Amino acid sequence: MDFKSFRKYGHELIDWVADYMEKVETYPVMSRSKPGEVRAALPADPPNKGEEMREIIEDLDRIIMPGITHWQHPGFFAYFPANTSGPSILAELVSAALGVNAMVWQTSPAATELEQVVMDWLRRMLDLPEEFRGVIQDTASVSTVCALLAARERLSGFEINEKGFPVWPAGEAMRIYTSTEAHSSIEKGARITGFGGENVIEIQVDGKYAMDPEALEKAVEKDIAGGLKPCCICATVGTTSSTALDPLTRIGEIARRYGIWLHVDAAFAGSAAILPEKRSILDGIEMADSFVFNPHKWLFTNFDCSAFFVKDPAALIKVFSIDPEYLKTGRDSEVTNYRDWGIQLGRRFRALKLWFVIRYYGVDGIRDRLRAHLELAQEFRSWIEEDPDFELLAPVHLNTVCFRFHPEGSRTSEKKLEAINQAIMDGINASGKIYISHTRLGGRFCLRLSIGQTYTTRDHVTGAWGIIREHARAAKR
Amino acid sequence: MDFKSFRKYGHELIDWVADYMEKVETYPVMSRSKPGEVRAALPADPPNKGEEMREIIEDLDRIIMPGITHWQHPGFFAYFPANTSGPSILAELVSAALGVNAMVWQTSPAATELEQVVMDWLRRMLDLPEEFRGVIQDTASVSTVCALLAARERLSGFEINEKGFPVWPAGEAMRIYTSTEAHSSIEKGARITGFGGENVIEIQVDGKYAMDPEALEKAVEKDIAGGLKPCCICATVGTTSSTALDPLTRIGEIARRYGIWLHVDAAFAGSAAILPEKRSILDGIEMADSFVFNPHKWLFTNFDCSAFFVKDPAALIKVFSIDPEYLKTGRDSEVTNYRDWGIQLGRRFRALKLWFVIRYYGVDGIRDRLRAHLELAQEFRSWIEEDPDFELLAPVHLNTVCFRFHPEGSRTSEKKLEAINQAIMDGINASGKIYISHTRLGGRFCLRLSIGQTYTTRDHVTGAWGIIREHARAAKR
Secondary structure, three states: OOHHHHHHHHHHHHHHHHHHHHHHHHOOOOOOOOOOHHHHOOOOOOOOOOOOHHHHHHHHHHHHHHHOOOOOOOOEOOOOOOOOOHHHHHHHHHHHHHOOOOOOHHHOHHHHHHHHHHHHHHHHHOOOOOOOEEEEEOOHHHHHHHHHHHHHHHHHOOHHHHHOHHHOOOOOOEEEEEEOOOOHHHHHHHHHOOOOHHHEEEEOEOOOOOEOHHHHHHHHHHHHHOOOEEEEEEEEEOOOOOOOEOOHHHHHHHHHHHOOEEEEEOOOHHHHHHOHHHHHHHOOHHHOOEEEEOHHHHOOOOOOOEEEEEOOHHHHHHHHOOOOHHHOOOOOOOOOOHHHHOOOOOOOOOHHHHHHHHHHHHHHHHHHHHHHHHHHHHHHHHHHHHOOOEEEOOOOOOOEEEEEEOOOOOOOOHHHHHHHHHHHHHHHHHHOOOEOEEEEEOOEEEEEEEOOOOOOOHHHHHHHHHHHHHHHHHHHO | OOHHHHHHHHHHHHHHHHHHHHHHHHOOOOOOOOOOHHHHOOOOOOOOOOOOHHHHHHHHHHHHHHHOOOOOOOOEOOOOOOOOOHHHHHHHHHHHHHOOOOOOHHHOHHHHHHHHHHHHHHHHHOOOOOOOEEEEEOOHHHHHHHHHHHHHHHHHOOHHHHHOHHHOOOOOOEEEEEEOOOOHHHHHHHHHOOOOHHHEEEEOEOOOOOEOHHHHHHHHHHHHHOOOEEEEEEEEEOOOOOOOEOOHHHHHHHHHHHOOEEEEEOOOHHHHHHOHHHHHHHOOHHHOOEEEEOHHHHOOOOOOOEEEEEOOHHHHHHHHOOOOHHHOOOOOOOOOOHHHHOOOOOOOOOHHHHHHHHHHHHHHHHHHHHHHHHHHHHHHHHHHHHOOOEEEOOOOOOOEEEEEEOOOOOOOOHHHHHHHHHHHHHHHHHHOOOEOEEEEEOOEEEEEEEOOOOOOOHHHHHHHHHHHHHHHHHHHO
């Protein structure tokens, strides 16, 4: 593509993007596409001759857009948000154009050093311990794998890395502890890294869905008595289902007492700790060995961008470092080469978008937006609590409300309640006006509304409440 | 950022990008930044108040750009290319703006279905076996981890996933075979997945740096005789040092004979197989269980985009599938949920840029560009061969030339030749005009010139040859 065409279509697509941002509310939030529909509209074979950008953009509108679920719609209340912002999108454009690989310092010094700077900024914004060192990974799943590997190697004295699991006594399985409410990536990570899913011990939770530290300590002691080796505790700050907060201080004390690696997964909730009044969710973090939160969820930074911190980067580097001739540079002894901080060798220049976002909004501007989301969630919670036909199913610590329709006085069975609420959710999502998701807490099927889209305002939340009540009323009839 | 400002700065940054593309040759290819220089120019604390985009863009120019090594400079001949193109950059802009998470079908049907379509297109473009199914991963390192896990679980009957390595008899270590020239990600992957680096058996190479299949078979038989379990062969098509081509057909026959998973790493070279006259580099691929190549290297698609194919996706899905309530959707039985095809749960909408690139250039247009690079490499090779002061150190199969300055008639020691060539390389890279890298082949230090940047023309390659000879002459004096 010649530079003139790039300029022409670049301007056109900037307008396309700006128009999209302006009109996103005219789309149904959840795509109404049927399975196979997009695929059927596309040729099975690639074109031999090049096509005009004009045609490609037309097909983007005609074929792709109807198949998009609009995560940037202010009515997106499903899962956790993956919000974004103007400065983040523009930084991604610049990063794509520069196309640098931040694998070693020399292959773009600014990419490595800006990553160090913005990770230090995040450390300060979250008031994390001074000694934590940060690296940007793609996802919390990968950050967790990194933590599990560092824990595994610290326990094995870096022997499994070299000799593999056969070196480890079969009867002394390494054990990972996490709560029954922890994210599926913990078990997935345990499989990937060879611990095995069965060696992830799910610790029971209390009435607020937070890990019970007494049960944790008992599980650890039982394992030790049985000759098994406690390796890693994965505590969660802000569980996926209900943003439950594991008690880090008590868990950290147990980790220290038994010499177990403590990894803290705050993939979603970490952003909240930027607010002084919410920083207490990380009380005890000084006892953690590693910590992850995802700016790509709730920090206006487009996917992917996962902030991973470790107390002892030397251990992480020892896990990942391999030094083939073709990757050596004359600067290796003086600089940070992030290729040794994770699984991937190739690394995108992700620091740029964090830098754009933090500078553009400033810490105060970010706090204002996070506070607005938290206040809206509390307001929504109050509506649920005040309405006799609805039931709140978990404490609202942050931005996410778990609830269900449960008509007053009804003696409806759990099974029937589930069917009704599932039908309400399906109806709401099919309406296209908002998009919510579900989970299960204590066996009960919950609707789940998570407020964190960049452009969500009070009007969108009152609108959502109206839609939910309307669909619930219809279900009642 | 309001939409009006987004539009204003969006247009400004499109021009910034277009200007960058036009003037990229005015920058030194390898950044001249000193360690710590970029960092020192940035404040240690994040700003409390938001800043103007104007200031951020000024600092991008003033602080960041001097620290960029220009991978998109036509004088970038180092490593392997990570090239890009106008349509790819524009698709990345759109993808960042849509900000969808392609974790499950429902969270954006078009993202999943377009991924299926473009991966099928690539399968046809490379003439891969019909039954191969594709998924986009971020890097070949991660694709290789996926292959190793699938191999591990096939051999263990999915027992290690569940019960961990302790279930596996200690004396029967699982073994991985790859050549001495294979990429470091194989050993890294073996560590991550619990095999251990020592269970990666490095098979000797022939005079062309390709794996010796007889040595492979002997190693397999020796392991079997010793009670060890051959698990996976990682063959390389286009090694990192010299683009050597492992003989897939003979390796594949051994894999079949002993029931070993065959993974083919063509991370760089895969693109060449799009050329009918080069498709033979993949002869034997029908015997592979998995295959990876990176469109983000040499297919005009900006980083990251790794194309991973498997013959039996059910095995891959069985490795990765975990099904928590909060990720279930009503469509799960009818659709592909790519979250179960890899490590990460969250997934960027990467298919869009492949779709833009393949449509914009067409298969013919892509072939023309790849051919031009291959022809330039052959021409450069001929100059090396014709110059009595230079020595070719490996066959030039594709776009990469390994050579060194070796003055005619000199009886310089290997040690001194290395020092001279290192100094030549450092001088060339410090000149800022071109950027080359190095490797080691058969113990000898080689200079390495890899031609694959989108805008590299014959003039750039003749220019590079001039610069190399000039620095070599200076070294001779």
